Amino acid sequence: MNAGSVSRYRHRRLANAMALLLGTLATLFGLFWLVWILWVTVSRGLAAISPALFTQLTPPPPGNGGGLANAFIGSLEVNVIALLAGTPVGIGAGMWLAEYAQRNALGTIIRFLNDILLSAPSIVLGLFVYALVVRPLGHFSALAGGLALALIVLPVVVRTTDEMLRLVPSTMREAALSLGVPQWKVILQILLRSARAGVVTGILLALARISGETAPLLFTSLNNQYWNHDPLKPIATVPVVIFQFAMSPFSGWHALAWAGALVVTLLVFVLGLLSRLLLARSKVIHD
Amino acid sequence: MSALVPPSASPGTGTQIASRQRIAHDAWNDRLFRGLLLGCALLVLAALLGAAGSTLWGGRLAFHSFGWKFLVSDRWDAVNGQFGALVPIWGTLMTSLLAMLLAVPVSFGIALFLTEVAPAWLRAPVAAAVELLAGIPSIIYGMWGLFVLAPFLAAHVDPWLNDRLGALPGIGRLFRGPPLGIGMLTAGLVLAVMVIPFISSVMREVFKTVPARLKESAYALGSTTWEVVWNIVLPYTRSAVIGGIFLGLGRALGETMAVTFVLGNAHQFSESLLMPSSSIASVIANEFTEAYTDLHRSALIALGFLLFMVTFVVLAFAKLLLLRLARKEGDV
Numbered sequence: 002m003n004a005g006s007v008s009r010y011r012h013r014r015l016a017n018a019m020a021l022l023l024g025t026l027a028t029l030f031g032l033f034w035l036v037w038i039l040w041v042t043v044s045r046g047l048a049a050i051s052p053a054l055f056t057q058l059t060p061p062p063p064g065n066g067g068g069l070a071n072a073f074i075g076s077l078e079v080n081v082i083a084l085l086a087g088t089p090v091g092i093g094a095g096m097w098l099a100e101y102a103q104r105n106a107l108g109t110i111i112r113f114l115n116d117i118l119l120s121a122p123s124i125v126l127g128l129f130v131y132a133l134v135v136r137p138l139g140h141f142s143a144l145a146g147g148l149a150l151a152l153i154v155l156p157v158v159v160r161t162t163d164e165m166l167r168l169v170p171s172t173m174r175e176a177a178l179s180l181g182v183p184q185w186k187v188i189l190q191i192l193l194r195s196a197r198a199g200v201v202t203g204i205l206l207a208l209a210r211i212s213g214e215t216a217p218l219l220f221t222s223l224n225n226q227y228w229n230h231d232p233l234k235p236i237a238t239v240p241v242v243i244f245q246f247a248m249s250p251f252s253g254w255h256a257l258a259w260a261g262a263l264v265v266t267l268l269v270f271v272l273g274l275l276s277r278l279l280l281a282r283s284k285v286i287h288d
Numbered sequence: 289m290s291a292l293v294p295p296s297a298s299p300g301t302g303t304q305i306a307s308r309q310r311i312a313h314d315a316w317n318d319r320l321f322r323g324l325l326l327g328c329a330l331l332v333l334a335a336l337l338g339a340a341g342s343t344l345w346g347g348r349l350a351f352h353s354f355g356w357k358f359l360v361s362d363r364w365d366a367v368n369g370q371f372g373a374l375v376p377i378w379g380t381l382m383t384s385l386l387a388m389l390l391a392v393p394v395s396f397g398i399a400l401f402l403t404e405v406a407p408a409w410l411r412a413p414v415a416a417a418v419e420l421l422a423g424i425p426s427i428i429y430g431m432w433g434l435f436v437l438a439p440f441l442a443a444h445v446d447p448w449l450n451d452r453l454g455a456l457p458g459i460g461r462l463f464r465g466p467p468l469g470i471g472m473l474t475a476g477l478v479l480a481v482m483v484i485p486f487i488s489s490v491m492r493e494v495f496k497t498v499p500a501r502l503k504e505s506a507y508a509l510g511s512t513t514w515e516v517v518w519n520i521v522l523p524y525t526r527s528a529v530i531g532g533i534f535l536g537l538g539r540a541l542g543e544t545m546a547v548t549f550v551l552g553n554a555h556q557f558s559e560s561l562l563m564p565s566s567s568i569a570s571v572i573a574n575e576f577t578e579a580y581t582d583l584h585r586s587a588l589i590a591l592g593f594l595l596f597m598v599t600f601v602v603l604a605f606a607k608l609l610l611l612r613l614a615r616k617e618g619d620v
Contacts, residue, residue, distance in 0.1 A: 017512035021405050027397025028406075028414060031488070034481045035421050038432050093328030101322060102329070115332050117603045120535065121339070121596070122542025124569050128576075128592040129339040132346055152335050159332060183314040185321035213425020216544035216569070220576045240427050244545065247431050255435075262428050273423050 039266075046263025049256035054264075059226055059242055064253030069261050071228050075143065075236040076212070079222055082147025082232065083211055087154030088204055092193075094155075095162025095200075100188055103167070112163070119156040126152045127217030135221060143229070143236035146222025153214060154207040161203025165196040198283030202276040209272035213265050215240035239265055340596055347590025349583055358590065364555040364571075366579070371587035373594070375557050379472065379565035380595070383547060384540040386476025386561070391483045391540075392533055398484070399491035403521075404513050415492065422485035430549030433478045434470070438550055441477075442469030446562055449473075465562030470552045473561040478546050483536035490532030494525040494613055531609030538603040542595060544569035568595045 053068045060067030094111070102108025130149040135141055169192050177187040193200070223235040224245060243261045246254035350358060350371060361372025398418060402411050446467035453463040465471070498521050506516045522529065552564025553574050566574075568591045579585040 013512055013515070017514040020400070020514035020517070024397040024400035024405050027394045028401040028418075030394055031398050031418050031421065031481075031484050032414070035417060037436075038421075038424060038428065038481075041432050041436050042428055090328045090331050093325045094332050097322075097325035097329040101325065108329075111329050111332055113604075113607060114336050116607055117600060118332065118336055120538050120542075120599070120603050121336075122544065122569060122599055124542070124544045124572055125339055125343060125592045125596045126335075128346070128572070128589055129335075129342045131576075132342040132589075133338070152339075155332065155335065184318045188321075209423065213427060215425075215427045216573055219573055223577065240425065240545075243427055243431070247427075247434065247549070258431065262425075262431055265425055266428055269423050269425060270420070273420075 042259070042263055042266055045256075045259040046266075049260035050263065051260075054257070054260050058228070059237060059257070060253065061226065062249075062251065062254075064246070064249070064251035064257070066253070067257065069239060069242060069257060071225065072237040072239045072242040072261065073264075075222070075225070075229065076239045078230075078232070078236060079143055079146045079150060079218070079238050080208065080211055082144060083150035083154050084204065084208065086148055087151035087207065088158055090151075091155045091158025091203075091207075092162050092200060094159045096166060096188055096193070098159070098163040099166035100184075100192070115156045115159050118152075119160065122216075123149075123153055123214055124216040124219075127219065127221055130217065130221050138233070140233075141221060141223035141235040143222050143232045143234065146218045146236065146238065147232075149217035149221045150211040150214060153211050153217070154204075157207040157210060158200075158203045161206065162196070162200050165199030165203070166192055168199070169195050198279050202280045202283075205272050205276040205279070209269045209276070212268050212272070213240055215244055219244070340593070340600070343589050343593035343596055347586055347593045349586035350590040353583065354587075358587070359594075362555075362557045366575070366581070366584050369581065369583050371583070373568070373587070373591055375555050376566050376568045376571045376591060377594070378557070379475075379551065380541060380567040380569070382561070382565075383472050383475040383479055383551070383567060384537060386472065387479035387483060387540045388533065388537055390477065390480035391487055391536060394480070395484050395487035395491055395532075395536075398488040399495055400517060402488075402492050403495045404517060415489070418485050418488060420485075421481065422489075426482065426543060426545040429478055429482055429546035433474060433546060433550040437478065438469030438474055440469075441474055442467045446473075449562065461559055462561050465558075465560040468552070468562065468564065470550050471560075471562050471564050472551070474550045475547050475565075475567070476561075478550055479540045479543060482543060482546060483539050486539055487532050487536040490535060490610070491525075491529055494528040494532070495521055497613070498524050525613060527609040528613035531606045531613075534602050534606030534609065538599045538606060541602065542569060542599045544573050548573045568592075 051068075053066065054070075055068060055073065056070055057066070057068035058071050059069060094115075098108055098112055102111070127149050130145050130152065134145040134148055138145070173191060173195065174187060177191050178184070182191075218238050218241050222238055222241070224241050225235045225237045229236045239261050243258045243265070246258035246261075249255075354361070354371060358371065358373055359377065360374055361370075362374040363370045363372045364375060365371070402415055406414060446465075446469065449463045450465060450467065454460050454465075456463075495517075502520055502524065503516050506520045511519070547567050548570040551566055551570050553566050553570060554564035555566060556563075558565065572588050572592055572595075576585070576588050579588055
């Protein structure tokens, strides 16, 4: 080897080492933010958490004492409306895509648009529901908030249902059809049942996504300082209350906002973990 | 199904009539079921068209009143009924651009680490940890950005940028300003952290689809790991990698809450990245429930329409690029 090729070899080795080092540093950079954000959320949230958080109403402006009880119940109500509205439609659309539109043009278009809806700005979906529900009714309501979130649930459920049904072996369809079972029974009672774990995973993922969603609720369900069980009235939800409290100048409200943030983050992580476990288990069964 | 029915038109025995009725019944139910599912699928279409149509319709007053000036005027004056969207549009584009400048190289580094560098036992846990970042609700990013990151930047980073980079000719004007902590730079940083998990997971997935024999051939010719990634893996997955980047861009453009917290909602135009600004989504979030005139509300909905159109184009482009790799894989 002459001197030129030795130096070139050394140069290539150096470039390689640099690139791999930078890749490792980039990963540490990403994990650094994760640790920082979680540390702040957990430490500030734990400092403010107390039984009163789950039993008392959101306090008025000076913001001392009180809890987020009405916001928790409100979030529950809005999320239930969202799941009730979004899940059946999502499963239906997913079944249509997987069973009737594997390769046709309309199926391809809807699958494409569904993926766009999946990443579409949620605040615009809120504007849509504002025009669709809030304007005609004349006031903000829990129902409108639930429907706005249903538009976020919908694409998640459509996509997972579609993917999970397509994983079901086609021999299962053929066996059932050859016995003369009508197709709707094949889909509902055989295919959907064998893809059940995957579909439930999709619902859990959707729930995780809407649990922290704030933007579309700002002008659909608005906020409410008191208890409300009427779906046609404005309602408090945890993310909107966190937003209102965090943007205020009062330290008592800030503390409650951090406590709410910790609860929401934990809920989202638990839902994510559950869906992962469920998916891993269903894969074992399929194999 | 109809082949099972005896072809004779003559009335058959009782069981034949019953089975014929049953087959007709099943066929009717099948058609009903199929129609019902099609209706569900069309609702997805309706949701997207409805969001575009309703924001266009709701924004018509603003589009009519201001025409092209809505896009190029920087005057946003709710009291005098003058609305120009230049500042929010500029804020949205600049914060997303900053986010991509930081997020793309970092995501590439993470994907490189997870596919080539890390030992096998470390890959799954680190990938799961990075994806946790995507699970954190955006309002938590906002609070952390406002209460923790912004004071930190104001105390340690902004003065340094102002002193060192602010003195440079040309790009210096981007970094001149008071150390407020909130502003476009902070928003860009928060957005970058938020989109890193999306971009890096797409890159990681597509890097794994490169056929092993291609990589092994390059190694056999004496390539280093970096040369294999740069000359084999990246060209093979180029369209999908760009697709992943645009997916992240689509997310960054439409992100609302985190940006609302750290951008400062200012309507004065400023070229400095250290100054507060506003983005389309943050203006809608801040002002929509307080908009009392029809024109103000219409201007906000018109902004929503612009945002929807821009993200639609970006996301559609991303999706098309990602499909190209999927198709290539199907051919192999």
